[in-house]
Amino acid sequence: MSSDQVMRDMMANLPVPEFESTPWASPPPLAEATVAIVTSAGLHRADQDRFDGRGDVSYRMLDRGDRELILGHWSSNFDRAAYVSDHNVVYPIDRLEELAAAGTIGAVAPRHVAFAGNQPDTVSEVRLDTGPAAAAELRADGVDVAILTPV
Amino acid sequence: MCALAHVLEEAGIATVVLASMRAVAERMNVPRVLHCEFPLGRPLGMPDNAEFQHGVLSAAFELLDASSGPVLVDYPEVVEAVETPLACALPPRFDPDIAPSIDEAQGLRAAYERAVARRGATEVGRAIDADGVAGALADLERVAAGEHWKEVYGPRLDTIAIAHDIRAYYQEAALELAGGPPPGARQAEAWFYEETEAGKTLAAARDALTEQEAPSGITFYMQPVGR
Numbered sequence: 001m002s003s004d005q006v007m008r009d010m011m012a013n014l015p016v017p018e019f020e021s022t023p024w025a026s027p028p029p030l031a032e033a034t035v036a037i038v039t040s041a042g043l044h045r046a047d048q049d050r051f052d053g054r055g056d057v058s059y060r061m062l063d064r065g066d067r068e069l070i071l072g073h074w075s076s077n078f079d080r081a082a083y084v085s086d087h088n089v090v091y092p093i094d095r096l097e098e099l100a101a102a103g104t105i106g107a108v109a110p111r112h113v114a115f116a117g118n119q120p121d122t123v124s125e126v127r128l129d130t131g132p133a134a135a136a137e138l139r140a141d142g143v144d145v146a147i148l149t150p151v
Numbered sequence: 152m153c154a155l156a157h158v159l160e161e162a163g164i165a166t167v168v169l170a171s172m173r174a175v176a177e178r179m180n181v182p183r184v185l186h187c188e189f190p191l192g193r194p195l196g197m198p199d200n201a202e203f204q205h206g207v208l209s210a211a212f213e214l215l216d217a218s219s220g221p222v223l224v225d226y227p228e229v230v231e232a233v234e235t236p237l238a239c240a241l242p243p244r245f246d247p248d249i250a251p252s253i254d255e256a257q258g259l260r261a262a263y264e265r266a267v268a269r270r271g272a273t274e275v276g277r278a279i280d281a282d283g284v285a286g287a288l289a290d291l292e293r294v295a296a297g298e299h300w301k302e303v304y305g306p307r308l309d310t311i312a313i314a315h316d317i318r319a320y321y322q323e324a325a326l327e328l329a330g331g332p333p334p335g336a337r338q339a340e341a342w343f344y345e346e347t348e349a350g351k352t353l354a355a356a357r358d359a360l361t362e363q364e365a366p367s368g369i370t371f372y373m374q375p376v377g378r
C-alpha cells in the first residue's frame with residue numbers, strides 16, 4: 001500500500017472537529033474578486049519565525065511578492081520535493097498573477113496566509129483565535145475569495 | 152484546513168479547499184471542496200506544469216458559482232505517487248577513514264550548494280545547517296551503534312528536525328544532480344531511504360531509538376509512515 005493511502009486511511013478514522021452547519025459567503029463575480037491563498041503548509045520567509053512542531057497555532061502573513069518561502073510543516077509524511085521544484089504546486093501565487101493579468105480574477109491579494117497543518121485535534125485556537133485574526137487581516141485587504149491548499 | 156474554511160467563510164470570505172483527504176472533508180460540512188486525488192504535498196498536482204495547475208484552479212473557481220452548500224466535487228484527473236527511487240548517482244567512496252554516510256554527505260555538498268544558489272532558498276535549517284550535516288550523521292551513527300540517546304544528545308531529543316534537515320539536504324542535492332523535470336511524488340524519498348547511506352543510518356538510528364523507548368511521538372515523525 002502506498003504511503004499516501006496509509007495516511008488517508010489513518011486520517012479517515014481520526015475524529016474530526018464537529019461543525020454542525022455550513023457557513024456561506026457569497027463572493028462578487030470572479031473577475032471582480034480579490035483572491036488570496038491560505039495554506040496549511042507552514043510556509044514562511046527566512047526572516048520570519050519558524051513554526052514549531054508541537055501544534056503551533058500561529059500563522060504568517062506572506063507578501064504578494066514573496067517567493068522561495070520555506071516549507072515549515074513538520075510532517076515527514078508528504079512529498080516535500082515537489083515544493084522545492086516548484087512552489088506553485090503548494091502555493092500557486094504565480095498562477096494567480098497570470099489569472100489577474102488575464103482578467104480572470106479581479107486582483108491578487110496583497111497578502112496571503114500560512115498556518116501549519118499539524119494542529120491540536122480540537123483546533124480550538126484556530127477556530128476562536130488565530131483563524132479569525134488571519135481572516136480579519138485578509139478582509140482588511142479586501143479579500144473576497146480564498147483558495148485553501150493543505151499538504 | 153477544513154476548519155479554517157469555516158472560520159474564513161464566517162468572516163465573509165468565500166473559500167474553496169483543494170482537499171486531498173476526501174474522508175476528512177466530507178465529515179466537516181465544508182462550504183466548497185474540490186477533492187483532488189493527488190499525492191500528499193501537491194495540492195496543485197504537478198510541479199512545473201502551469202497548464203495542469205491552471206486546470207485545478209479553474210475547477211476550484213467554478214465551485215464559487217454554486218448558490219448553496221456544502222459542495223464537494225471530485226477533480227477528474229488523478230495523479231499517483233511513484234514509488235521507484237529517483238535515478239541519481241551517489242558519490243564514490245572518498246575517505247575510507249570516516250563513516251560511509253558522512254563521506255557520502257560531504258560528496259554531495261557541491262550539488263547541494265548549486266541547488267541552493269539556483270533556488271535562492273533551502274529547506275535545511277530547522278535544527279542544523281549544511282555545515283552541521285556531517286556532525287548530525289556522526290551522532291546518528293552512535294545511536295545506531297547502540298549508544299543511548301541521552302549520552303549522545305543530552306536531555307532534549309530533536310531528531311525529527313535533524314532527520315528533516317538531513318533528508319532535505321540530500322533531496323535538494325539529488326534534484327540538482329538528476330536534472331530534468333521534477334520526479335514523481337515519493338521518488339526522492341525512495342531514493343533517500345532506499346539508496347543512500349544516510350537514509351540507512353537514519354532508519355537504523357530510529358530503530359535504536361525505538362528500542363531505547365525514546366518518545367514515540369519523536370520516532371514516529373523521524374521518517375514517513377511505512378518506512
